[in-house]
Amino acid sequence: MGDSQYSFSLTTFSPSGKLVQIEHALTAVGSGQTSLGIKAANGVVIATEKKLPSILVDETSVQKIQSLTPNIGVVYSGMGPDSRVLVRKSRKQAEQYYRLYKEPIPVTQLVRETATVMQEFTQSGGVRPFGVSLLVAGYDDKGPQLYQVDPSGSYFSWKASAMGKNVSNAKAFLEKRYTEGVELDDAVHTAILTLKEGFEGQITGKNIEIGVIGSDRIFRVLSSSEVEDYLQEVE
Amino acid sequence: MSRGSGGGYDRHITIFSPEGRLYQVEYAFKAVKAAGVTSIGVRGKDSVCVVTQKKVPDKLLDQTSVTLLFPITKYLGLLATGITADARTLVQQARNEAAEFRFRYGYEMPVDVLARWIADKSQVYTQHAYMRPLGVVAMILGIDEEKGPQLFKCDPAGHFFGHKATSAGGKEQEAINFLEKKMKNDPKFTYDETVQTAISALQSVLQEDFKASEIEVGVVREEDKLFKVLSTDEIDEHLTAISERD
Numbered sequence: 001m002g003d004s005q006y007s008f009s010l011t012t013f014s015p016s017g018k019l020v021q022i023e024h025a026l027t028a029v030g031s032g033q034t035s036l037g038i039k040a041a042n043g044v045v046i047a048t049e050k051k052l053p054s055i056l057v058d059e060t061s062v063q064k065i066q067s068l069t070p071n072i073g074v075v076y077s078g079m080g081p082d083s084r085v086l087v088r089k090s091r092k093q094a095e096q097y098y099r100l101y102k103e104p105i106p107v108t109q110l111v112r113e114t115a116t117v118m119q120e121f122t123q124s125g126g127v128r129p130f131g132v133s134l135l136v137a138g139y140d141d142k143g144p145q146l147y148q149v150d151p152s153g154s155y156f157s158w159k160a161s162a163m164g165k166n167v168s169n170a171k172a173f174l175e176k177r178y179t180e181g182v183e184l185d186d187a188v189h190t191a192i193l194t195l196k197e198g199f200e201g202q203i204t205g206k207n208i209e210i211g212v213i214g215s216d217r218i219f220r221v222l223s224s225s226e227v228e229d230y231l232q233e234v235e
Numbered sequence: 236m237s238r239g240s241g242g243g244y245d246r247h248i249t250i251f252s253p254e255g256r257l258y259q260v261e262y263a264f265k266a267v268k269a270a271g272v273t274s275i276g277v278r279g280k281d282s283v284c285v286v287t288q289k290k291v292p293d294k295l296l297d298q299t300s301v302t303l304l305f306p307i308t309k310y311l312g313l314l315a316t317g318i319t320a321d322a323r324t325l326v327q328q329a330r331n332e333a334a335e336f337r338f339r340y341g342y343e344m345p346v347d348v349l350a351r352w353i354a355d356k357s358q359v360y361t362q363h364a365y366m367r368p369l370g371v372v373a374m375i376l377g378i379d380e381e382k383g384p385q386l387f388k389c390d391p392a393g394h395f396f397g398h399k400a401t402s403a404g405g406k407e408q409e410a411i412n413f414l415e416k417k418m419k420n421d422p423k424f425t426y427d428e429t430v431q432t433a434i435s436a437l438q439s440v441l442q443e444d445f446k447a448s449e450i451e452v453g454v455v456r457e458e459d460k461l462f463k464v465l466s467t468d469e470i471d472e473h474l475t476a477i478s479e480r481d
Contacts, residue, residue, distance in 0.1 A: 006364045010250050020253075027255030052396070055415055058278075061347065061387070061397025081358035081393025085352075124363040128250045131257075 005125025021129055022122055025151035028131035029078040029163060034198055035064075036162035036170055037075070037135040038191050039146040043184035043214035044137035046075040046146075048166075048193045049199065050209045065211040065221050069094045071139050072107055073211045073219035077164035078132035078151075086130060090114045107138035111147040111155050119153025133163045137218045156163030173197050184214055192234050205231060248364040257442035260361050260370060263391035266370035267317035272303070273404040274316045275436045276374045277414070278386040278428030281457035283376040284388075285314040285402075288441070289451050304453045308333045310343055311377040312453045316403040318370035325371055331351060333404045346377035350387035350395045368392075372403040374455065378460045402436075402437055403473030410440045426456055430465075430473050431480070444478070447471045 035048035048064050064156050065075045070088045076083035092115045097105040102150040114134065122129045134149045148163065149155040160178045162170035182190070188210065196203055205224035213219040222230075245252040249259040274287035291301050303315045305326040313329060315322030332352055336344040353373055360368045368391040375387045388403065389395040400418050402410035413436050424432060430452065438444055447470040455462050465473075 010244075012247070021251055024251030024253055024255050027253070028251060029255070031255055054398045054401075054411055056398055056411065056418060058399055059398035079392075081354060081361065084355060084393075085358060085362075088355075121362070128362055128364075129404060130258075130362075131251070131255065 003106065004038075008125055010121055010126065010128055012157040017130060019152070021121065022152045025078075025129040025131050026133075027132045029151065030165065030167065032077040032079070032164045032176050034134070034162065034164035034166040034170060034177070035077045035135060036174065036193065036194055037077045037137055037146045037148075037158065038160040038174070038178070038182075038187040039144050039158070041136075041181045042144065043139065043187070043212060044144045044214045045184065045187045045191050045210065046073060046135050046137045046207065047157055047188075047195055047208060047210045048075045049195060050207050051082065052207075059206055063209070065209050067211075067219045067221075068136070069104060069219075070140075071104060071211060071213065071217040071219055072110060072136060073213060073221075074134050074136050074207075075211065075212045076132045076134050077129075082130045083132045083134070086114060086132065086134065089117050100229050104140065106140050106142070107145045107147070108142075109134065110138070110148060111136050115149045115153045115156060117153075117156045118151060118205040120137070122152060135161060135163065136213065137219070139213045141217070144213070162194065170194050181234070184212065187231055188212065189234050192230055196234075204228070247321070249361050250364070255394075257361055263368040263370050266414045267372050267391070267403065268405050268407070269404050270317050271297045272316060273402065273406040273410060273440060274314055274372075274374065275301075275402045275410055275433045275440075276314065276376065276386045276388070276398065276399065276416070276434070277400045277424070277429050277433040278384050279349070279424035279426060281384060282424075282426040282429050282454060283378075283384045284430045284433045284452065284454045285312070285374050285376055285387045286317065286437050286450055286452050287314055289449055298448070302451060306462050307349065307375075307462075308343065308462075308478045310455070310460050310462055311346060311349060311375060312455060312464075314374040314376075314453060316372045316374075320374075321369040322401055323370045325353065325369060325373060328356070331382075341413075346375055346385040347379070347397065348386055349377075350375045354393050354395035356388060357391055361391070362392055367466065374401065374403065376455050376464065378455050378457055382456065384457060385445050389448065400432075400436075402440075406440045410436055413439055425455075427473070427476070430454065431477050434470075434473055435477050438477075445474065447474060 033049040037046040205228035398415040447467040452465040
């Protein structure tokens with residue numbers, strides 16, 4: 001990876017034992033648009049703000065929530081271009097697993113492989129860490145799962161989590177609202193209310209994105225009209 | 236105490252600054268502005284038009300060789316704003332990629348696929364220390380088989396979006412303000428309206444009236460799908476129409 005001239009790691013330890021490049025990457029994530037995920041009893045929902053730089057941008061050309069496999073989806077906070085690289089690598093890893101084992105990749109394994117890629121970029125020569133945190137939502141034989149992966153490559157399983165600009169308020173809101181065994185529909189409502197908490201301006205079906213996966217194990221991104229329907233139910 | 240700014244290297248190569256920013260990418264954006272040229276792109280109902288200033292710094296230069304508007308294939312055009320040398324490299328690689336795509340998959344490379352490819356390449360330069368980001372903002376135009384006329388803009392950070400109208404270069408923000416007002420109610424411009432909106436936006440923002448030889452205009456139209464660079468006579472027609480209208 002990288003030219004031989006840069007065969008040394010750019011992410012090195014500081015005298016106090018910190019990896020400052022990773023901390024800076026987390027700062028970059030913290031200035032990204034808010035996103036969150038909630039694990040329900042029968043599915044997972046992930047959602048994000050989709051604020052575009054100008055009304056001239058064609059919002060149909062932008063989709064922040066992506067599927068990695070038919071039963072696993074991902075949303076990010078931070079630098080969009082970096083997330084595209086990770087989505088592409090993860091999709092390829094999922095396909096390679098399927099080709100070898102003729103079975104869809106379990107969620108934990110895909111998360112682990114994606115996290116490994118992110119860790120490699122904190123140690124390899126001539127590269128910088130990824131400026132994104134990912135929320136991976138999936139449904140496999142172990143049931144619904146939600147994982148968060150950070151620029152350092154560490155990952156945890158969450159019942160509900162948030163990232164980006166409004167992370168502290170969003171997490172506080174989720175801690176209050178989360179109940180074990182919540183239904184997917186209610187989780188979507190909670191997700192919308194959490195996004196609404198820190199939202200600047202009027203929330204519509206066009207400036208947020210929601211992805212869901214239920215017991216049918218099919219991950220899909222809701223259309224803007226479906227999001228509008230949920231927004232009306234929440235009013 | 237932790238080292239503050241990565242030993243000062245965060246301004247020389249693309250590693251994070253303490254605020255989580257990439258200075259090299261931000262400087263690349265500044266290089267695009269410093270080139271002193273403004274470009275505009277407008278998408279209409281069945282056509283897309285891009286316009287840029289043609290600055291020939293020396294009268295002894297062969298004007299036909301000074302261009303920032305490049306055909307990538309018969310159906311895709313690319314308008315580069317920024318450092319000319321970086322633009323030519325990008326165009327060369329894009330032409331190669333589009334040709335290989337056609338050969339490999341048997342159909343023409345769609346606009347958004349080319350835009351994504353350029354943006355992904357730009358992202359690599361923001362993450363690997365051995366190559367600096369390119370000082371170019373690229374506007375790609377073409378007619379998509381399913382979605383109709385498309386205008387994409389790719390920047391040094393690796394972002395790319397589809398646009399109804401957009402701008403790049405020295406007077407980018409003023410042009411975007413002008414275009415936002417024009418496109419507010421989602422107008423469906425005809426071909427002539429598209430071209431004239433783009434040219435008059437440039438004239439208004441730079442506050443000068445152009446001669447046909449001082450601007451470059453590129454278009455794609457739904458009817459024939461081919462990317463065309465307008466000749467000075469065709470540009471003159473539009474300029475006349477604009478001045479008669481005002």
